[in-house]
Amino acid sequence: MGVQPAPPDQPGVALSAATTTGPGLAPGPTSRARALLSRLPPAAVLALATVLYTWGLGRNGHANTYYSAAALSGTQSWKAFFFGALDAGSFITVDKPPLALWVTGLSVRVFGLSSWSLLLPQAAAGVATVWLLHTAVRRSVPGRPGRVAAHLAALVLALTPITVAINRDNNPDPILVLLLTGAACACLAALRDGRIRPLLLCAVLVGLAFNTKMLQAYLVLPAFAGVYLYAAPGSLARRLRALAAAGAALLVSSAWWMTIVDLWPAADRPFVGGSTHNSMWDLVIGYNGLGRFLGAQAGTHHPPAFGGDPGPGRMFNDLVAGQISWLLPFALIALVAGPLILSRVPTAGFPHEGGRRTEPVRAALSLWGGWLVAHLLVFSFTSGVFHPYYTAVMAPAIAALSGIGAVLLWRARTHSRAWACLPPACIALTTAWAFTVLRRTPEFAPWLPWTLAATSTAITAALTLRTLARVGPAWLRVLVPGAAVVVGLGGPAAFAVMPLGAAVSGGNPTAGPEVGPIPGLPPGVLGASRVSKAVGFGGRPGGFEGRVSEGLIAYLKHNQGGATWLAAFGNAQPAAQVILDTGRPALAMGGFLGSDPAMTVERLRDLVAAGRLRYVVPGGGVRAANRGDRGLTQWVEATCAPVDPVEYGERRPPGWPKLEPTPKGRRGDGTRVYRCGG
Structure with missing residues (x-):
């Protein structure tokens, strides 16, 4: 024998509610209390x-610096805003349509750049x-x-x-x-x-x-x-x-x-x-x-x-x-x-x-x-x-x-x-x-x-x-x-409550405890408990996700002159950091990971000749490492003068000023800076 069904609602309850709030009658105290509850x-x-x-x-800072830099750039140029460009010079867009960036960009334009905006x-x-x-x-x-x-x-x-x-x-x-x-x-x-x-x-x-x-x-x-x-x-x-x-x-x-x-x-x-x-x-x-x-x-x-x-x-x-x-x-x-x-x-x-x-x-x-x-x-x-x-x-x-x-x-x-x-x-x-x-x-x-x-x-x-x-x-x-x-x-x-007590990783936000080291991933990429400080993406210093030093940023700002961009980098991570740290455009030659064929030798030569670009930091992207495309770096080496790291407060790397070739399958070190043009 099945379980007996529960008794239906009593008709008197419905009648009471109807008479309390019937047509033409003001809601009574009980009705108001029910509505509030x-x-x-x-x-x-x-x-x-x-x-x-x-x-x-x-505490999340700029979170995903890739999108944060694009939002800031959109406040400096309506062209960059419309296209969703990473930089205010509108060299390259982010790899997504811009609707979410428009929302964030308008907030930053109204309230200024901050974590909250x-x-x-x-x-x-x-x-x-x-x-x-x-x-x-x-x-x-x-x-x-x-x-x-x-x-x-x-x-x-x-x-x-x-x-x-x-x-x-x-x-x-x-x-x-x-x-x-x-x-x-x-x-x-x-x-x-x-x-x-x-x-x-x-x-x-x-x-x-x-x-x-x-x-x-x-x-x-x-x-x-x-x-x-x-x-x-x-x-x-x-x-x-x-x-x-x-x-x-x-x-x-x-x-x-x-x-x-x-x-x-x-x-x-x-x-x-x-x-x-x-x-x-x-x-x-x-x-x-x-x-x-x-x-x-x-x-x-x-x-x-x-x-x-x-x-x-x-x-x-x-x-x-x-x-x-x-x-x-x-x-x-x-x-x-x-x-x-x-x-x-x-x-x-x-x-x-x-x-x-x-x-x-x-x-x-x-x-x-x-x-x-x-x-x-x-x-x-x-x-x-x-x-x-x-x-x-x-x-x-x-x-x-x-x-x-x-x-x-x-x-x-x-x-x-x-x-x-x-x-x-x-x-x-x-x-x-x-x-x-x-x-x-x-x-x-x-x-x-x-x-x-x-x-x-x-x-x-x-x-x-x-x-x-x-x-x-x-x-x-x-x-x-x-x-x-x-x-x-x-x-x-x-x-769910764990992200409230620690910054989430901007590039791969997750909640809960970190699950431990994952093969092929740097520590701290997963989980809210530990977050790498490498541009919000969990990168390794000196690699294509490494940070640009404060000394180099100060040097680029001092010597930018009339150029559109502070410098050109191999990929978007250092460029995004520079944009957020300085509020000035920085160029990502290869897009997000450095794999986009956005920059050619001819384009780079034209930008330098027009005075729109003076400094280049080649390498640091997967394009050169995976495709063996060294044309840009070779042109920079042959045409531009290496900047002595002492000028921006760093030690000379071993073998300076010679640029060591990047072995196949390894990322460029992204640390050599070249001055191009006048």
Whole structure:
């Protein structure tokens, strides 16, 4: 015999509420109190998110100096601002579209350069994302269960460790996640009422997300289009017409900027950083497209896989698991079990009106599930560059599925013994996985996994024994689900608070304890507990990621004269540091890693002849090391005079002034400075 369903809500309660707030009547004190109480949970979650994303934000300094330098350059030149150039001289762009830089650049232009002006826009975007997700879930699930699901989803998102880390940094991802979550909100609105305007808004927001991080924004499109085509009201022909209109809006909002860039005469705009042929289309398809999925392209170099080897277990490995995977198993269970519950468990469903009242819940499960599965597959198997912080875009989907799934499973537990066993099984599974992740760093909070395990055992025992299915004290029916929430979020919350006490790595922000040395990576690249001081990227001094000395910077400033750039460097890391330290343009000849063919001997000769460039620091990039392209260095050696390091307060290196050839496979030392021209 199945467990007896819980008694329905008493009609008198609804009647009382109706008479208190009926038409033409002012809300009574009880109604006002209820309204205030209903606003407290989302307000508390937003306050929590604000604290997590902004506490001690100033200790992060310039965070990702690559994007910070471009933001500062955009305040000095509207041309650099529009193209997203690294330097105010507009020699080369960053390797992403500029929408996120526009947001940060406007903040720096208004408030000046500081940690807060650089990072607060991303923190604000993170808080707005939490609010949007709460709104989306609340409007998808009717009644009081919708409020509970929305509160849970917002709390899960706010406490996701990688969400906290990335929202305290100035990578483009917080803006990307905000735009895509807004697009999901708009798509769900279009599903509810069948209007085309929300669908067009959804398409425009995805297009703006494309101008933030290119093809990664399109991973949500199969879920959005598929759910709309299947679940939206109206005839099939009407739905197809609406999707066609949305496709046109997506094309325009995605392509307008890159079309302008590619139509602009190449000689009058910056080189497209990250591209091989100075083309935005090449950047979209290559470095930021198939190159990310398939791996390094011929003739280019990528750093090691920061997220571990590709495969089905990547989301659960030592590098990524603590950032995103805590509730991933439960979210996948909710994705499968949710539609079954709505179809087969009457007591867990919602009031039916011809079956249409359940459609928003089904649509929401399908949309967030499609979002999650698409990213899970791509991120797990991509062979190109993959950072753990990329998974931040999965957090809204995991949070939404967790909130909706928790409510559905809780309501289904009273239907039968089979459904009654699923909630405790999910709690046990989630706790077991949290225990596994926490024990991978046994020195971090050693008491926490055992506490979670003990609490989970008590909860699952209470649920398994059908304590809550029987008539019992009200506090017990509140205590157990509350304890289940604490158990499920205890692990991620412990990881999430760690970035508040230490600066995150600007190039690879993560939360939680450092997992230990990773082959091929310098110490301190992963984790918030230790951060290298090499330009915010965890580089090695003297290498292509090393810092430029204060003495050399002072020397370049004193001798810049009328040149546009203080100096030309092999790659973007020293150039970004110089830009931020001096507020003056510095040129990155090879782009981010030194692998871009942006500078040629002819171009360098012209810049020197025109007096726009006087000092060159050759080497220090992967282009010369991997391609054997020594033409620029050879021209500099033959044409320019080496600067005695004594002039900027350093010792002469062994063998000075002769420049030793860089052996194949090794980076140039990036320490020789040459004076070119007059």
